[in-house]
Amino acid sequence: MANTITVEIAYALPDKQWLLSLLVEEGTTALQAVELSGIAAHCDALDIHQMAMGVFSQIIDPANYVLKAMDRVEIYRPLIYNPNDLRLQRAGQKRGKKWRAS
Numbered sequence: 001m002a003n004t005i006t007v008e009i010a011y012a013l014p015d016k017q018w019l020l021s022l023l024v025e026e027g028t029t030a031l032q033a034v035e036l037s038g039i040a041a042h043c044d045a046l047d048i049h050q051m052a053m054g055v056f057s058q059i060i061d062p063a064n065y066v067l068k069a070m071d072r073v074e075i076y077r078p079l080i081y082n083p084n085d086l087r088l089q090r091a092g093q094k095r096g097k098k099w100r101a102s
Helices: 030-037 083-094
Strands: 004-012 017-025 052-055 058-060 072-076
Touching: 004 030, 017 030, 030 052, 030 072
Parallel strands: 004 072
Antiparallel strands: 004 017, 052 058, 052 072
């Protein structure tokens, strides 16, 4: 019998978040664990094969990353705004200038 490890799957929306803990066999990839978690059934617009993923804030290739015990796979939503542009906008407003996207 194969050894099992405990991992977590995390996904967050602005108004709701999921943190699922599950047992998987050693050698399971991040993508396989996300598929096994069934999280896509809870989130209408979640296409796990197109979403960026990471483990503890480090971007990974989910199809090739083999999980270790206690890893937390994070599913990332696409950015709506570029954080650098938002910082420039706020800085321009503080100086009384209008912000303009480049």
